[in-house]
Amino acid sequence: MSSQLIKNNFRYDRLPHIWCPGCGHGIAMKALAQAIENLGWDKKEVCVISGIGCSSRAPGYLDFNTLHTTHGRALAFATGVKLANPDLKVIVVTGDGDCSAIGGNHLIHTARRNIDITTIVFNNNIYGMTGGQYSPTTPTTEFGTTAPFGNIDKPFDICKLVEAAGATYVARGTVYHANPLTKLIEKALLNKGFSLVDAISICPTYYGRKNRKGTPVHMMEYLKDAAVDVKAAAKLPAEKLEGKFIIGEFKNAQEPEYTEEYQKIIERFKKER
Amino acid sequence: MKNREIRLMQGNEACVEGALAAGMKFYAGYPITPSTEIAEFCAQRLPLIGGKFIQMEDEIAGMAATIGGSLAGLKSMTATSGPGFSLKQENLGYAALAEVPCVVVDVQRAGPSTGLPTAPSQGDIMQARWGTHGDHPVIALSPTSVRETYDLTIKCFNLAEKYRTPVLLMLDEIVGHMREKIEIPHPEELEIYDRLKPEVGDENFKAYRVEEGQIVPAMAAFGEGFHFHVTGLMHDEFGFPSNDSEVADKLLRRIMNKVSDHIDDIVIYEEEFMEDAEFVVLAYGGTYRSARSAVKQAREQGLKVGLFKAITIWPSPAKQIKELALKVKGILVPELNLGQYAEEVERIVAGKTPVISLGKVNGEAITPNEILDKIREVL
Numbered sequence: 001m002s003s004q005l006i007k008n009n010f011r012y013d014r015l016p017h018i019w020c021p022g023c024g025h026g027i028a029m030k031a032l033a034q035a036i037e038n039l040g041w042d043k044k045e046v047c048v049i050s051g052i053g054c055s056s057r058a059p060g061y062l063d064f065n066t067l068h069t070t071h072g073r074a075l076a077f078a079t080g081v082k083l084a085n086p087d088l089k090v091i092v093v094t095g096d097g098d099c100s101a102i103g104g105n106h107l108i109h110t111a112r113r114n115i116d117i118t119t120i121v122f123n124n125n126i127y128g129m130t131g132g133q134y135s136p137t138t139p140t141t142e143f144g145t146t147a148p149f150g151n152i153d154k155p156f157d158i159c160k161l162v163e164a165a166g167a168t169y170v171a172r173g174t175v176y177h178a179n180p181l182t183k184l185i186e187k188a189l190l191n192k193g194f195s196l197v198d199a200i201s202i203c204p205t206y207y208g209r210k211n212r213k214g215t216p217v218h219m220m221e222y223l224k225d226a227a228v229d230v231k232a233a234a235k236l237p238a239e240k241l242e243g244k245f246i247i248g249e250f251k252n253a254q255e256p257e258y259t260e261e262y263q264k265i266i267e268r269f270k271k272e273r
Numbered sequence: 274m275k276n277r278e279i280r281l282m283q284g285n286e287a288c289v290e291g292a293l294a295a296g297m298k299f300y301a302g303y304p305i306t307p308s309t310e311i312a313e314f315c316a317q318r319l320p321l322i323g324g325k326f327i328q329m330e331d332e333i334a335g336m337a338a339t340i341g342g343s344l345a346g347l348k349s350m351t352a353t354s355g356p357g358f359s360l361k362q363e364n365l366g367y368a369a370l371a372e373v374p375c376v377v378v379d380v381q382r383a384g385p386s387t388g389l390p391t392a393p394s395q396g397d398i399m400q401a402r403w404g405t406h407g408d409h410p411v412i413a414l415s416p417t418s419v420r421e422t423y424d425l426t427i428k429c430f431n432l433a434e435k436y437r438t439p440v441l442l443m444l445d446e447i448v449g450h451m452r453e454k455i456e457i458p459h460p461e462e463l464e465i466y467d468r469l470k471p472e473v474g475d476e477n478f479k480a481y482r483v484e485e486g487q488i489v490p491a492m493a494a495f496g497e498g499f500h501f502h503v504t505g506l507m508h509d510e511f512g513f514p515s516n517d518s519e520v521a522d523k524l525l526r527r528i529m530n531k532v533s534d535h536i537d538d539i540v541i542y543e544e545e546f547m548e549d550a551e552f553v554v555l556a557y558g559g560t561y562r563s564a565r566s567a568v569k570q571a572r573e574q575g576l577k578v579g580l581f582k583a584i585t586i587w588p589s590p591a592k593q594i595k596e597l598a599l600k601v602k603g604i605l606v607p608e609l610n611l612g613q614y615a616e617e618v619e620r621i622v623a624g625k626t627p628v629i630s631l632g633k634v635n636g637e638a639i640t641p642n643e644i645l646d647k648i649r650e651v652l
Contacts, residue, residue, distance in 0.1 A: 011502075014513060044498045049341075060502055060513060065495035067344060068504035068514075069337065070367050076334035080341020080349070081495060083325045084299050088345065088496050106337075109330035265320045 009033040009043075011063045018057055020128075022208075022216030024175035024201030028122045029058045031178055031199070032093070035185035036064075047088045049078045051103060053129045054203075055095035055122030072103030075110040078117050086259040089189070092119040096137040097127045100156050104136070107158075111165035114193040115258035118169075120185060121158055121196065124203035132206030143210045162196045163251050169195035170251040175202065176223035177247065184249065193257045200227070200245070278457045284448040285310035285352075287419045287455055288378055289318060291426030292350050294463055297376075298324040299342030299349040302335040303357060306390045307446045308380035311352035332357035336364040336377070343368075343375045344503060346494030348430055352378035356387065358397055358404070365439055366405030367505045372481070372489060372528065374433035374468055376426070378442040380449040381558075381609075383636045392636030393446035395558055395609040401441050402587050408525060410532040412539055413441035413587040417561040419453035425584070431466040432539060436531050437489040443586060445609065447559025447638055468492045471499065480512040481524075488531050532588060541584040542593055546572055550579025552652055553597055554605045555618060557583040560639050564607055567644035578648055586614065591621045598622035605647060607631040607639050 006012060010033065019025050036046060046064040050056035052071035059066035065088070069077045074092045082090040092099075099107050099121055110117060126144060127133040134144030136156045143150060163170045169191035173181030181199055188195035202208065202219040213219050230248030233241060282290070288311055292300075300315035302308075312328065319326040325342065329335040335351045342349035353361060358379045368375055381397045383389035388396075397404075401413045412432050416422040426442055433440040471478045471491040480501035481490045490510075493499040506514040507521040515521070532539065546568055547553075556564035561582050571578040581597065581604075583590055597604065603626055606615035615630035622628060631647050633639050 011500075043500065045496060047495050060504070063500050065500060066502045067341075067495070068502065068506065069340075070363055070505055073333060073337040073364065076329060076337035077341040077344075079327065079329070079334070080299070080301055080338030080343075081345045082341075083301075083327055083338070084342040084345035084347045084349075085494070085496050105330050106334055109334070262320070262325065266323050269321045270323075 005030070005033060005037055009037055009063055010061055014061050017061055019054060020205040022202070022204040023054070024124065025054055025058065025122050027175040027178050028120065028181070028199040028201055029061065031182040031185055032091070032120055033062065034182045035189055038182070038186055039189060041089060045087060045089050046091065047081055048091045048093060049074050049081065050093045051098040053095040053098045053127070054124070055093055056098060058093045058122070072098055072101070073106065074098065075103060075106040075117065075119065079110060079115055082115055082117055083259055083262065086116070086263065090117045091189070092117055094119060094121055096121060096123045096125060096158070097135040100136040100158055100161065107162060108165040111162040111167040111194045111196070113258040114166055114168055114255050116192055116194070118188045118191070118195045119197070121198045122201045123158065123198050124201040124207060126203050126207035128203045128206055132210055145210070158198045159196070159250050162194070166194070167196050168193035168251065168253045168255050171249045172198040172200065172247045174200040174223040174227050174247060176220045177227065187249070187252065191252065193255060277459065280455055280457065281452055282419055282455045283310060283450060283452050284416070284419050284422045284444060285380065285450065286314050287423040288352070288426045288442065288444065289314035290457065291423040292376065292430065293318060293322070294460065295427040295430035296348045296465055296467070297350050297430065299339070299347040300325070300351065301327045301329050301338035301342060301349070302351045302353065303329055303332045305332070305354045305357045307382055307449050308352040308354045308378060311378060311380070332360035333364060336361040339375050340364060340368050340373045343373050344495055346496070348434070350376040350378065352380065354380050354382045355384040355394070355397055358400060362404040366407060366409055368439040369405065369409040369528065370505055371503050372437040373439070374437050375439050376429045376433055376442060377439055378444060381443065381445040383634065389636040391446070393559055393609055393638055394634070394636070395445055395560065396613070396634070397443065398586065398608070398610060398613040401443055408529060410438055410529050411441065411587040412436065412438060412532060412585070413443050414541070414584055415443040415558040415586050416448055417558060417582065418448065419451060420455045422448060423455060423457070427463060427465070428541070431464070434466045434468040435488065436535070437468065437492060438528070438532070441587070443558065445559045447562070474498070479510045481508060482510040483527070488535065536588055536592070539585055539588060540590045542590045543582040543584065545580040547579040549577050551577040551602050552605070552648065553579045553581050553601045554607065554644060554648070555581040555583060555594070556607055557586055557614065560607050560609060563639050563641045564644055566641035567648065570641065570645050571648050576648060576652055589617050589621065594618055594621045598625035601626055603627045603629055603651060605629045605631060605644070605651065607644050607647070609633055609639065
């Protein structure tokens with residue numbers, strides 16, 4: 001099963017990947033590949049775009065049209081690709097720092113336009129590639145190499161951020177809940193509009209070590225224990241949710257999509273001619 | 274042949290008309306004085322021909338989306354001015370290394386920083402050459418009139434497509450906002466170059482291999498069935514990242530050489546009043562107009578002054594300037610900065626003749642009289 005998935009969707013000769021032992025990103029990448037495989041999409045039409053960071057190495061391993069861009073800018077490159085050729089199924093793979101710090105402006109505006117791009121955030125709450133600096137999703141009081149006395153920043157909830165900005169499909173999964181994550185990505189890919197799946201990943205090498213989170217197994221167990229499904233969470237009192245985070249689907253709506261709206265303008269003038 | 278259409282047109286509009294004639298189908302940008310009309314005309318014109326315009330959230334995104342549009346197969350352009358040009362530099366380097374053809378227009382205004390947003394300048398000349406980090410090839414053209422803006426915008430697209438590199442059109446507020454009569458060539462009079470593409474279904478396609486007899490690797494568009502990888506990391510012939518020092522060296526030298534080996538094809542210049550010239554005024558962009566007027570007046574006064582117009586400013590017309598240096602008693606370089614191009618000319622002539630810089634940075638154009646006075650002072 002797996003080998004067929006790899007054969008169909010990966011550049012076999014580019015493997016093994018560069019991620020550290022215990023890193024959660026491989027699971028998130030597999031979930032994306034599995035979702036594309038499940039949908040039976042023509043590879044010719046799939047375009048995977050990334051920025052810079054650990055997450056952003058994923059497109060190099062995936063056998064589609066792939067574009068590894070500059071730090072934070074994947075969504076802006078993706079907007080160009082999608083608008084130029086709306087037939088392409090454009091997917092952005094990004095990290096928490098890449099999309100919500102240096103690329104934060106692109107994130108909110110791409111969501112606002114509701115352009116048909118699916119964004120998968122490999123969210124490990126840290127800058128891994130540069131060696132463990134705190135990111136916009138590092139929880140307050142946690143440690144990073146640039147937060148040696150504990151982080152005093154407040155973290156972003158990326159899902160709430162893009163939902164407020166105008167995204168029409170928003171969900172969160174984790175690399176522990178691999179199959180549900182695949183399903184969320186599948187639904188995100190099918191949404192005609194801007195979709196984002198916040199895929200909570202783990203970084204044992206930097207985040208884990210700096211914050212004494214134990215082995216990769218311990219970190220996976222944390223994801224299992226702390227994640228509460230959005231439907232279950234709705235029925236729980238606030239105190240039961242302390243120290244937990246919510247997973248599941250937060251928004252799934254139909255709204256006018258950017259490239260379709262642009263096409264309508266083109267069609268209008270075609271008729272007038 | 275029926276008569277050519279004659280119109281009164283602004284430089285910025287001529288840039289858009291030229292771009293459309295060259296086959297531009299995609300524009301992504303951000304409003305900034307004095308380039309905004311370029312975005313406005315693109316917004317107006319592109320949907321009418323099935324092309325795409327998008328106003329991005331910032332200058333960086335404008336450059337990024339422009340590269341994306343080109344990778345998806347459309348001839349793409351963006352335009353900006355000094356502050357935005359600074360912001361675009363990182364992605365300009367990306368386009369250079371990933372070899373993505375596109376045209377970037379910089380309608381120069383007085384800087385640094387916010388400076389004098391509505392005043393002309395030629396202060397971005399060195400930024401055009403060295404703005405992005407690392408060694409990289411640069412092609413930059415600078416028009417002196419509305420008609421030349423039209424022609425050179427086409428030329429920029431042709432060079433971008435031919436050499437698979439971003440090409441800069443260095444306008445200035447003088448030419449960008451000037452209105453002149455322009456006779457628009459018929460499409461059949463134009464020479465349009467489209468990027469080299471791989472054959473459909475070519476199993477041996479390597480995204481970054483230069484085939485025998487070609488200058489650049491053939492370029493497929495996303496969606497055409499080639500599953501290739503594009504990266505800003507040093508990459509091998511397949512386009513995949515490599516840390517191999519030999520691969521890095523080979524790649525960087527190749528992208529530098531594709532420009533330096535074709536200087537004669539890229540460098541455009543004009544000379545006037547040169548036969549017996551003992552002294553030369555070398556100018557480009559809007560300042561050239563004052564320089565030409567000054568040289569004509571100098572000639573009327575019996576002064577043996579020639580005029581050299583640098584149209585391609587990067588790569589600089591080094592061969593021609595070197596030859597000049599052996600024939601004349603000095604070269605005067607008037608420009609709306611404090612000697613950026615004069616330094617380049619000095620580097621080229623290497624002491625063979627004096628180079629005199631006439632710089633102005635108060636936000637006003639250099640007048641013919643100022644140039645004439647300088648000529649009279651040094652002759």
